[in-house]
C-alpha cells in the first residue's frame with residue numbers, strides 16, 4: 001500500500017464539473033466477503049468471479065489464509081481451496097480490522113464442529129452486537145461461551161431447528177444459513193434478512209450442492225446434511241456502489257449510467273430519486289440518471305431491504321442538501337450513523353441532528369476545505385460533497401473508502417471528475 005498513489009491517504013476533489021458517462025460496477029463487497037467465508041464449508045475448489053479489488057477482500061483473504069485456506073487471485077477472480085488442515089481460530093488483529101470476519105463463524109462450526117472468533121467489538125456507527133448470531137447457533141445445538149475476548153462455539157452435531165430472528169440481521173441470517181447446511185434435518189430461519197446479497201450467497205451455496213429455498217423472503221428453509229462441493233460463481237453487482245455513483249451523477253446535474261445491476265435491487269432508492277426530480281431510466285442491467293433542473297426535498301427513512309439502504313444514507317444526505325426545501329432523514333438501522341454530519345457541516349452543510357433524525361435544508365452552497373472520512377460510507381459522502389463544493393475539498397482517511405470502492409479515482413476520472421490521490425505527509 002505504501003508509495004502507491006493509488007492507495008495514498010488523501011483525495012483532492014475540485015468541485016463544479018458535471019459527471020457524464022458510464023460506470024462498470026464491481027462485485028458487491030457485502031456478498032463477496034460471505035462467499036469467501038462459505039468456501040470453508042467444502043474441501044472442493046471454489047472460483048469466485050467479479051471479486052472487487054478492495055481492501056476488505058484483502059483482509060478476508062488474510063483471514064482465510066490464517067485459517068489454513070489456500071487463496072489465489074488472478075485479476076478479479078479468486079481461486080479458493082479449503083482442502084488442507086484448517087485452524088478453528090479467527091485472530092483478533094484481523095477481526096478487529098474487519099467486523100465482517102464474524103461470518104466465518106457459521107462455516108467453521110459447520111465444517112469443524114467448533115470455532116474461536118475474537119469478539120469483533122463495535123465501530124463508529126454502532127455497537128454492532130452479535131447476540132442474534134450466537135442465540136441462533138445455540139438453537140442449532142451449539143454451545144457458546146465468551147471468555148478472554150473470544151467467542152468459543154462448539155457442537156457435536158448441529159441439528160435443524162426453527163430460528164426466529166428478533167431483527168432481520170444480514171450477518172446473522174448469513175451465518176445461520178451457512179451453519180444450517182451442516183445441520184441434521186431442516187432449519188427454518190424466520191424474520192430473515194432479504195438483502196440481494198443473501199440471495200447471492202444462497203445461489204452460491206446451492207451451486208455447492210446445498211438445498212435452500214425462500215431467500216429474498218422473510219422465511220428461509222435449509223435442508224441440512226447435503227454433501228457440499230466446489231463452485232464457480234460470479235458475485236452479484238454492488239448495489240451500494242451503484243447508488244453512490246447515481247447520487248454523484250444527480251448531484252452534479254450530470255448524466256451517469258451504471259452497468260451490471262438489476263434495478264430491482266435499488267427499487268425504493270430509485271423511486272426517491274424520481275420523487276426529487278431526477279430522471280431515472282432502467283433497462284436490462286443498465287440504470288441511468290440525468291438531472292438538469294431543480295431538486296425537490298424528500299423524507300428518507302432507512303430500513304432493512306427492501307427499504308431504503310442504510311449504506312446509502314450518508315451519500316443521500318449530500319443530494320438532499322441541493323434540494324429546494326427541507327428533508328428529514330431518519331436512520332433506523334444503526335445507532336450512530338450520523339458521524340459524518342460534523343464533517344459535512346465544515347463544508348457548510350448546516351445539517352442538524354436529533355437522535356435518529358437529521359434535518360437537511362437546501363439548497364446549500366458548499367465550500368471546499370480539508371475533511372476527514374470517519375468510515376466507509378461517510379467517506380463516500382464527503383467525496384460526493386467535494387464534487388459539488390466550490391473550490392477544492394481534501395478528503396483525508398481515504399483508506400476507509402478503499403475498503404469498499406474499487407478504483408474510485410479511475411471510475412470518477414472517466415466520468416470527468418477532477419480528482420487526484422495524494423500521499424499523506426511522510427508516506428513514500
Ligand code: EPZ
Pocket residue numbers: 029030031033100126127128129130131132133134167168169170171172193310311333334335376377404
Ligand atoms: C451488513 O452489516 C453490512 N456489512 C453493512 O454494510 C450494512 O449496513 C448492514 O448489513 C445492514 O444492511 C456487510 O455485509 C459486511 P446487521 P451487518 O446484522 O450484518 C443490530 C457497509 O458500509 N444487530 O443487519 O453487521 C446491529 O447492531 C456496511 O458496507 C444486533 O443487535 O448488519 C445493527 O444495528 C456497514 N444483534 C442492526 O442490527 C445482532 O446479532 C443491523 O445489523 C446483529 C445485528
